[in-house]
Structure formats: C-alpha cells, structure tokens
Amino acid sequence: xxxxxxxxxxxxxxxxxxxxxxxxxxxxxxxxxxxxxxxxxxxxxxxxxxxxxxxxxxxxxxxxxxxxxxxxxxxxxxxxxxxxxxxxxxxxxxxxxxxxxxxxxxxxxxxxxxxxxxxxxxxxxxxxxxxxxxxxxxxxxxxxxxxxxxxxxxxxxxxxxxxxxxxxxxxxxxxxxxxxxxxxxxxxxxxxxxxxxxxxxxxxxxxxxxxxxxxxxxxxxxxxxxxxxxxxxxxxxxxxxxxxxxxxxxxxxxxxxxxxxxxxxxxxxxxxxxxxxxxxxxxxxxxxxxxxxxxxxxxxxxxxxxxxxxxxxxxxxxxxxxxxxxxxxxxxxxxxxxxxxxxxxxxxxxxxxxxxxxxxxxxxxxxxxxxxxxxxxxxxxxxxxxxxxxxxxxxx
Numbered sequence: 001x002x003x004x005x006x007x008x009x010x011x012x013x014x015x016x017x018x019x020x021x022x023x024x025x026x027x028x029x030x031x032x033x034x035x036x037x038x039x040x041x042x043x044x045x046x047x048x049x050x051x052x053x054x055x056x057x058x059x060x061x062x063x064x065x066x067x068x069x070x071x072x073x074x075x076x077x078x079x080x081x082x083x084x085x086x087x088x089x090x091x092x093x094x095x096x097x098x099x100x101x102x103x104x105x106x107x108x109x110x111x112x113x114x115x116x117x118x119x120x121x122x123x124x125x126x127x128x129x130x131x132x133x134x135x136x137x138x139x140x141x142x143x144x145x146x147x148x149x150x151x152x153x154x155x156x157x158x159x160x161x162x163x164x165x166x167x168x169x170x171x172x173x174x175x176x177x178x179x180x181x182x183x184x185x186x187x188x189x190x191x192x193x194x195x196x197x198x199x200x201x202x203x204x205x206x207x208x209x210x211x212x213x214x215x216x217x218x219x220x221x222x223x224x225x226x227x228x229x230x231x232x233x234x235x236x237x238x239x240x241x242x243x244x245x246x247x248x249x250x251x252x253x254x255x256x257x258x259x260x261x262x263x264x265x266x267x268x269x270x271x272x273x274x275x276x277x278x279x280x281x282x283x284x285x286x287x288x289x290x291x292x293x294x295x296x297x298x299x300x301x302x303x304x305x306x307x308x309x310x311x312x313x314x315x316x317x318x319x320x321x322x323x324x325x326x327x328x329x330x331x332x333x334x335x336x337x338x339x340x341x342x343x344x345x346x347x348x349x350x351x352x353x354x355x356x357x358x359x360x361x362x363x364x365x366x367x368x369x370x371x372x373x374x375x376x377x378x379x380x381x382x383x384x385x386x387x388x389x390x391x392x393x394x395x396x
Contacts, residue, residue, distance in 0.1 A: 003148070005163065014042065014045040014049055016174065017046065017142055018031075020174060020175075024053075026054075028055070029056070030058055031046075031057055031058065031102070032101070033046050033058065034062060034102070035062060035105030036063075037064075039105040039146035042105050060095075064113055065110075067114040071132065074113055076121070081121070082120055086124070102142070103141070103142055104144070108150045109149070111150045113255070114255045115255025116256075123288045123289075126361040130361040137332065144170060144227040147166040154252050154312075155310050155312075162310075165308045165310065169306050169307070172228065172305055181220040181230075181231075185232050188213065188300075192214040193210060193211065194381060195209065196208070196378070198368055200246040201246075206377065207245055211241050211325075212236055212237040212239075215236075215237050215335065216236065216335055218233070219233050219333060220232050228305075228314075230303025230320065232302060233331075234298060235297055235330035235335065235357070236297075236298055238357070239267070239355045241294070244262070244264045245263050246262055247261040247262075247367065248260060249369050251311055251312075253281060253364055254281055258277065258282050259276055259278060260276025261276075265295075268295075285328075285362050286327060288328075288361050289360055291358045291360025294328075296326050297324075298324075299323070299365075300322075301322035301324065301393075302318070303318040304320040304392050313367075317367050319367075319369075321392065322368060322371070322376075323370060323379060326366075330358040330359075371391075384396075
C-alpha cells in the first residue's frame with residue numbers, strides 16, 4: 001500500500017534536504033539518492049531537483065530485502081557464505097568514491113525480509129558495509145525517513161496516521177532548532193563527564209553510568225545530517241565508560257524491535273547485557289567486533305515538535321527529553337573540523353590507535369526516556385543537573 005503525500009509537502013521536504021542539509025547543489029556534484037522503490041515519490045522529487053541544478057543524480061534503488069542498502073541483502077546472508085560477502089564488487093566501491101553528496105531515504109516495504117539472519121553472515125554484512133559507511137561519512141550527507149506500510153505496522157499505527165506524523169516533522173523549518181540547542185551545546189563543550197541515573201524496573205534499583213566526554217566537541221544537530229533532527233551529541237573517550245544503564249524506549253534495528261535494554265560497562269567495554277525484547281538482535285550488534293562493545297556517541301534529544309514517539313531511531317532519538325547512546329563507531333567530526341582532510345584523518349587515526357576514537361562496523365542508537373514517566377531519573381554534566389522543560393533539555 002502506498003501513501004499519498006501532497007506535491008507541496010514533497011517540494012518542501014526535498015528543498016530542505018538539498019538546499020539546507022546538503023548546502024545546495026552545484027553543477028559538478030554527483031549526488032547519490034538511495035532508497036527502496038517504495039520511497040519513489042520523494043526520490044523522484046529529489047532527482048528532478050538535482051538534474052535541474054545541472055548536477056548528476058546517481059539513483060541507487062535498494063532491494064526490499066536489503067537493510068538500508070548495504071553491499072548485499074538478506075539473500076546472500078541466508079544462502080551464501082562469509083567468503084562470498086567479502087567479495088565486494090569493485091564498481092560498488094567506485095560508485096561510493098565518485099559521489100560528492102549523499103541522500104538516503106529510509107523506509108522499507110517489507111522489513112521482515114532482513115530480520116533473523118544467521119549470526120555469522122549478519123555480522124559479515126555489517127563489516128562489509130563499514131568502509132562504505134565511512135566513505136559516505138566523509139562526504140556531505142543526510143538521512144530522512146519516508147512513511148511506508150511496513151514501518152507503520154512496526155509502529156502499530158495506520159499508514160495514514162504514521163504518514164501524518166512523519167511528514168509533519170519532515171516539513172518543519174529546521175533552523176528553529178539552532179537557538180534551542182545552543183545552551184546545551186555550550187554546556188556539553190565545557191564539561192568533562194556525563195552521568196546518567198536510570199531506574200531498572202526488574203530489580204527496582206537506580207543505576208548510574210559515567211561517560212568521559214572530555215576529548216570530543218559537542219555537535220548541535222539542526223537538520224544537516226538527519227531530517228527531521230533535534231539533538232546535541234558528541235563522541236566520548238571510548239575507554240572510559242563505567243557503570244550501568246537501563247534503556248527503556250523501543251527502537252527498530254535490523255528488522256527487529258529492541259526494548260528494555262540493560263548494559264553494564266567496565267573499562268569502556270560492555271561486560272553484561274540483556275533485553276526484555278529483541279535480545280538476539282542486541283547480541284548480534286554487540287558481538288560484531290571489538291568496537292561494538294564500546295560507545296561511539298552520547299546525545300540529548302531536543303525536538304519538542306515530534307507529535308508521536310516512533311520506534312525508528314531517526315525519530316525516537318530526537319524526542320525532546322530523551323538521551324541516547326550509540327553502541328559502536330565514533331564520529332570523526334567530534335574530533336576534527338575537517339574529517340576528509342589529511343590532517344583530520346591523521347588525527348582520527350592517532351585517536352583510534354590510543355583507543356579514544358572507537359572503530360566498529362556498528363553504530364546503533366538506543367534511547368532512554370527522561371520526561372518523567374520513563375526509566376531516566378537524572379542527567380548531570382559534571383556537577384550540573386539539566387532538566388526537561390516544555391519538551392526540551394534546559395539548564396536549571
């Protein structure tokens with residue numbers, strides 16, 4: 001079943017993505033537009049605008065069994081081998097290297113097709129895609145989400161209601177977030193440590209997680225990378241995360257819903273974990289490689305304008321009054337102003353050698369609710385506690 005989105009909304013949405021998020025399209029650009037055929041209404045509008053600007057649109061249509069357009073889809077994971085997955089075609093690499101800008105339109109027709117893959121080949125798929133995720137991360141890029149029946153089913157909503165929430169959030173002027181996020185950005189930048197207190201319902205006790213954020217800079221997110229947006233994030237020193245956390249908000253990842261996550265960290269590493277739902281999916285994420293046992297991001301959600309809390313990471317992590325941590329890879333932009341430059345790459349490589357910067361094939365966001373009725377109880381930047389007011393994080 002397809003969804004009807006007005007031409008006006010598609011026009012507004014596409015214009016924000018190309019003009020605001022990507023900073024405009026120049027004639028010498030090669031813009032990769034990636035998504036499943038079910039997202040065609042938005043892909044088509046983007047393609048028209050790229051060509052109208054004199055640039056080249058590289059339309060990368062993704063098979064329905066392929067989670068976010070990885071090198072291969074679920075078929076090779078179920079019927080092939082780890083050795084086959086490692087045989088990445090040369091043209092695939094050239095395609096990613098030749099693009100200058102990247103738009104990914106997420107939204108799956110049948111997300112169940114890439115759920116429940118065998119452990120060894122699922123991990124191999126993630127590892128095979130790592131270099132391409134890194135390549136597109138060095139270009140100007142943005143992610144957005146198109147409403148589909150498959151994702152509406154995951155949210156347990158009608159397609160019409162789900163589309164209304166997604167489109168409304170995706171056609172708001174993102175520049176409003178710039179002023180809202182600045183106080184938290186400044187506080188994060190001058191702080192050395194973040195502490196979260198969460199309540200574990202199973203054991204009826206408070207947990208505390210301490211994260212070293214001193215090496216990285218805070219990044220305000222206003223629609224440049226994700227659309228819709230609304231968070232302030234940084235990448236921590238992956239060696240120095242200690243304690244426990246309970247993560248209560250459900251999140252959709254790799255074809256499965258993960259919910260009720262407990263994590264315990266020692267020396268930066270996850271040493272114990274469990275989930276009330278989606279435990280197998282969580283295990284596949286954490287056991288992918290050495291870096292998938294560490295954190296690559298910590299962030300506060302700052303968007304008070306999302307009408308409903310959805311399970312998709314692009315939406316749930318942006319909800320004002322939430323906190324999310326990411327299992328896996330760090331972001332180079334937190335450690336250097338120009339990750340694509342030789343100097344920037346050298347700095348990131350040095351930090352990776354030290355263990356500050358975390359390298360992994362994974363980067364999976366999980367979210368805790370601090371709005372009053374969730375597991376989240378308190379957030380401290382050093383000794384300063386921040387609170388939720390009018391749907392966003394503020395200084396007391």
